[in-house]
Amino acid sequence: MRNNPSLRTPVLAAAGVLALGLSLAGCGGSDSAGSDRPENEIHVLVYGDASNDVENAMVDKFNETSDVKVVLDTIPGAEYQQKLQTVMSTDAAPDIFFNWGGGSISDFVEADLLMPLDDFIEEDPQLEEAFLPSVFDVARVDDTPYGIPMRGTQPVMLFSNKEVLASAGISEPPQTWDDLLDAVDKLKAAGKTPIALGGGDEWPTQMWFSYVYDRVAGPELFASALEGDTEVWDSEESRESLGMLRDLVDSGAFGTNFQSVKFTDGGSHTLLSSGEAGFELMGSWEYSTIQDINPEFAENSLGWSEFPEIEGGKGDAANLVGNTNNYYSVLKDTRYPDAARDFLKLMYSDEFVQEHMAIGNLPTTTNTEQFLDQAANPDYASFQFGLVQDAPNFQLSWDQAYPPAATPTIHSAVSDFFAGSIDEDGFVAAMQSLKK
Numbered sequence: 001m002r003n004n005p006s007l008r009t010p011v012l013a014a015a016g017v018l019a020l021g022l023s024l025a026g027c028g029g030s031d032s033a034g035s036d037r038p039e040n041e042i043h044v045l046v047y048g049d050a051s052n053d054v055e056n057a058m059v060d061k062f063n064e065t066s067d068v069k070v071v072l073d074t075i076p077g078a079e080y081q082q083k084l085q086t087v088m089s090t091d092a093a094p095d096i097f098f099n100w101g102g103g104s105i106s107d108f109v110e111a112d113l114l115m116p117l118d119d120f121i122e123e124d125p126q127l128e129e130a131f132l133p134s135v136f137d138v139a140r141v142d143d144t145p146y147g148i149p150m151r152g153t154q155p156v157m158l159f160s161n162k163e164v165l166a167s168a169g170i171s172e173p174p175q176t177w178d179d180l181l182d183a184v185d186k187l188k189a190a191g192k193t194p195i196a197l198g199g200g201d202e203w204p205t206q207m208w209f210s211y212v213y214d215r216v217a218g219p220e221l222f223a224s225a226l227e228g229d230t231e232v233w234d235s236e237e238s239r240e241s242l243g244m245l246r247d248l249v250d251s252g253a254f255g256t257n258f259q260s261v262k263f264t265d266g267g268s269h270t271l272l273s274s275g276e277a278g279f280e281l282m283g284s285w286e287y288s289t290i291q292d293i294n295p296e297f298a299e300n301s302l303g304w305s306e307f308p309e310i311e312g313g314k315g316d317a318a319n320l321v322g323n324t325n326n327y328y329s330v331l332k333d334t335r336y337p338d339a340a341r342d343f344l345k346l347m348y349s350d351e352f353v354q355e356h357m358a359i360g361n362l363p364t365t366t367n368t369e370q371f372l373d374q375a376a377n378p379d380y381a382s383f384q385f386g387l388v389q390d391a392p393n394f395q396l397s398w399d400q401a402y403p404p405a406a407t408p409t410i411h412s413a414v415s416d417f418f419a420g421s422i423d424e425d426g427f428v429a430a431m432q433s434l435k436k
Contacts, residue, residue, distance in 0.1 A: 045094035048074035068339035078264040095334040100400040101139035115330040130348035135364040147327030152361030154323040160303040173305035193255040196277035198263030202411035210321040218314035230432040288360035320391040
């Protein structure tokens with residue numbers, strides 16, 4: 001799940017979008033980041049979405065007192081990962097950049113492009129101690145820290161249109177898989193698309209696989225696959241999960257044109273907020289996305305709940321999948337490492353936490369809980385905080401846990417399976433082809 005988001009909120013047509021086409025002529029490394037850039041300037045590259053308001057606020061705060069100024073560049077969400085991979089080994093490489101930790105930065109570490117942050121942390125221990133350990137550690141590679149949490153935790157949740165559910169006779173969100181199937185039938189009978197799905201982006205489809213596999217097989221199956229045991233994809237639990245997903249698709253749960261709907265252009269969450277759909281499975285950034293485009297709906301009609309339990313499954317019903325957070329990593333050859341370090345310090349400031357809470361995000365600093373009542377929606381913030389705090393396991397999105405080279409295979413496999421162009425054997429073969 002690459003997005004924002006984070007791994008994934010709507011594209012912003014902002015003036016700060018990075019003009020990559022003008023600066024990618026060079027294809028080799030450079031002695032320092034942006035060697036042709038003005039002096040006393042560092043560039044921070046982020047995924048373009050609603051959270052950019054907070055990032056701009058942090059840049060403005062930093063630039064008030066720093067001689068070295070930060071310039072914030074954005075890439076539209078749907079294009080971020082591909083363009084980041086392209087730009088990192090060129091003279092246009094950012095000094096600091098947004099990522100998802102885990103496998104999303106492992107290739108950069110192997111290529112010796114990133115700065116280990118041990119020295120920064122030794123100079124300011126709060127760069128580690130101010131964050132929840134389970135979240136901070138996701139940006140470690142071979143036990144070395146390469147990232148600082150810079151947004152909010154992003155568990156995937158089941159969002160709903162409360163008015164649509166009520167009109168279809170659904171009194172509460174589904175607690176079990178059978179409840180979900182029953183809700184699908186009721187919504188179809190009411191003439192609604194039961195579940196909005198941005199299948200055109202592919203990564204939203206992956207969320208269904210991540211949760212069903214977790215609930216049926218427990219987190220151990222994916223952990224084993226990530227360690228190189230490809231046989232688990234052909235296990236009984238794997239095929240049971242695929243059978244349940246096939247039944248859900250064939251029931252009409254996602255309608256008939258979900259492959260042409262996207263989240264990144266606003267399609268799927270517009271179906272939800274406009275009353276055309278009852279549910280959407282999406283990362284927690286769904287709240288800030290909808291609040292940004294339809295604040296009245298966010299305040300009055302948007303519902304949220306945990307993913308349903310699958311009775312008889314091995315996975316704990318409190319387990320989460322999603323993105324533990326997003327991270328800032330630093331280019332090893334940045335010209336201004338001290339400025340980079342000082343900018344990262346803002347990521348645990350009270351102002352940072354309050355700014356994110358105001359748009360519905362939930363930072364993972366140790367002081368977050370004291371600001372829950374200042375959130376855009378305190379009930380939503382408290383619910384999300386409780387999910388994260390109580391989760392026995394928080395599985396990083398499949399396409400973030402694997403290195404970036406695996407993403408096309410994962411996305412194609414989940415998309416093709418939902419589309420019916422491959423069967424269980426085809427999905428198993430695709431996932432078995434992945435390398436750690």
